[in-house]
Amino acid sequence: MYTSHEDIGYDFEDGPKDKKTVKPHPNVDGGWAWMVVLSSFFVHILIMGSQMALGVLNVEWLEEFHQSRGLTAWVSSLSMGITLIVGLGSGMVYLPAVVMVGRYFQKHRALAQGLSTTGTGFGTFFMTVLLKYLCAEYGWRNAMIIQGAVSLNLCVCGALMRPLSTSTPRGHSGRPGAGLPEAHSPDSAKPSAHLHRAEDREGDAPRTEDAQGDSPTQGHPEEAGPGRDPPALRLLKTVSHLGVKVRKGFHDGASGYFGPASLFSNRRFVAFVFWALFAYSSFVIPFIHLPEIVHLYGLTEQNDVFPLTSIIAIVHILGKVSLGFVADLPCVRVWNVFLMANFSLVLSIFILPLVRTYTGLAVLCALIGFSSGYFSLMPVVTEDLVGIENLANAYGIIICANGISALLGPPFAGWIYDITQKYDFSFYICGLLYMVGILFLLIQPCLQIIEQSRKKYTDGAHV
Numbered sequence: 001m002y003t004s005h006e007d008i009g010y011d012f013e014d015g016p017k018d019k020k021t022v023k024p025h026p027n028v029d030g031g032w033a034w035m036v037v038l039s040s041f042f043v044h045i046l047i048m049g050s051q052m053a054l055g056v057l058n059v060e061w062l063e064e065f066h067q068s069r070g071l072t073a074w075v076s077s078l079s080m081g082i083t084l085i086v087g088l089g090s091g092m093v094y095l096p097a098v099v100m101v102g103r104y105f106q107k108h109r110a111l112a113q114g115l116s117t118t119g120t121g122f123g124t125f126f127m128t129v130l131l132k133y134l135c136a137e138y139g140w141r142n143a144m145i146i147q148g149a150v151s152l153n154l155c156v157c158g159a160l161m162r163p164l165s166t167s168t169p170r171g172h173s174g175r176p177g178a179g180l181p182e183a184h185s186p187d188s189a190k191p192s193a194h195l196h197r198a199e200d201r202e203g204d205a206p207r208t209e210d211a212q213g214d215s216p217t218q219g220h221p222e223e224a225g226p227g228r229d230p231p232a233l234r235l236l237k238t239v240s241h242l243g244v245k246v247r248k249g250f251h252d253g254a255s256g257y258f259g260p261a262s263l264f265s266n267r268r269f270v271a272f273v274f275w276a277l278f279a280y281s282s283f284v285i286p287f288i289h290l291p292e293i294v295h296l297y298g299l300t301e302q303n304d305v306f307p308l309t310s311i312i313a314i315v316h317i318l319g320k321v322s323l324g325f326v327a328d329l330p331c332v333r334v335w336n337v338f339l340m341a342n343f344s345l346v347l348s349i350f351i352l353p354l355v356r357t358y359t360g361l362a363v364l365c366a367l368i369g370f371s372s373g374y375f376s377l378m379p380v381v382t383e384d385l386v387g388i389e390n391l392a393n394a395y396g397i398i399i400c401a402n403g404i405s406a407l408l409g410p411p412f413a414g415w416i417y418d419i420t421q422k423y424d425f426s427f428y429i430c431g432l433l434y435m436v437g438i439l440f441l442l443i444q445p446c447l448q449i450i451e452q453s454r455k456k457y458t459d460g461a462h463v
């Protein structure tokens with residue numbers, strides 16, 4: 001069963017008559033939650049902003065290596081794709097930065113995600129200007145070295161990420177290990193009835209190795225009595241304790257993907273994964289190929305004054321905040337906002353090849369930037385589909401699908417140009433693929449309509 005996002009982020013206290021009462025966690029929707037948003041914001045600047053600015057380097061690589069556009073585009077697409085489909089490098093930072101924001105917010109989760117992911121727009125604008133300057137002054141090789149040095153600030157962002165703090169339950173001072181409750185992460189909060197049953201079982205059964213590993217003497221052996229275990233035995237117990245936790249983690253992760261309650265048994269989530277496979281390339285392709293398209297159209301001077309990719313980036317910021325704010329309104333459904341933004345983006349992709357003036361391209365780029373603001377809603381939509389307890393795994397699958405799309409999209413568009421000597425067909429085919437992805441999105445509301453009709457029919461039959 002999936003857990004509603006209304007049940008997370010709370011501590012449990014002992015109230016009168018030993019009943020469990022729920023109080024809001026002080027850092028949910030406030031306090032350190034905004035530091036997490038700030039950290040995620042800079043992660044998006046340094047990772048996604050750098051990825052979206054690779055079009056500047058793509059032009060440099062075309063001029064230096066004289067290879068086909070399809071082959072050259074692999075360099076940029078591999079960088080984006082591996083970030084989203086492989087847990088290496090930037091991928092080790094990006095997913096936690098997104099998930100942590102969702103765990104620290106309840107009431108304004110869409111707005112918080114929108115604010116944090118605006119870093120993509122700021123980063124694209126900043127990195128585009130920076131890379132153009134560095135390439136002109138120092139060459140693209142030295143520019144990449146400097147960019148790597150700037151990315152070291154991700155270590156600071158990681159230092160700001162921390163789990164939700166815990167409060168000490170009252171009335172447990174007489175029990176062993178009192179004052180050291182298990183951390184109530186957003187996906188570990190359980191109803192009070194389950195807590196009572198767990199306490200009853202704990203009172204009747206001896207403490208397990210897990211509990212011993214969390215006792216004060218285990219964490220601080222110097223405070224133990226004279227009969228404490230020798231260092232070698234303590235080390236052996238620690239290793240054994242870690243092994244149990246690792247095995248449990250692997251078991252829980254495997255059951256989440258392949259068990260009876262697998263994410264892939266959720267038809268709506270599977271449809272959402274197929275949308276992600278088709279959609280993301282249509283957003284990435286303009287960033288990779290627009291600098292080259294501007295050069296082919298003879299609009300380089302105007303683009304140097306104000307790059308089209310910077311227009312996408314700036315309006316992308318506005319789109320994320322605006323769509324996040326609208327989606328948080330009580331009278332608005334997140335899915336409706338998400339679908340409308342997708343339709344607007346695919347329409348822009350279809351029209352883009354028909355425009356040859358800088359002004360027209362700037363208008364379309366602004367529309368692409370605003371419509372693509374729906375990326376701030378992706379964690380919220382994913383949570384609505386699978387619940388907060390499965391958000392990390394589910395969103396990991398979604399961005400993995402995005403990574404595959406980003407990996408294959410730009411080289412595909414480059415190959416089509418190599419064959420036709422035009423980028424027009426690249427955008428038309430990508431737009432058609434995007435439409436296929438939107439058809440998968442429409443499965444979700446269609447299933448809801450069918451379920452509602454079936455429920456009404458069943459209720460009517462019983463009457």
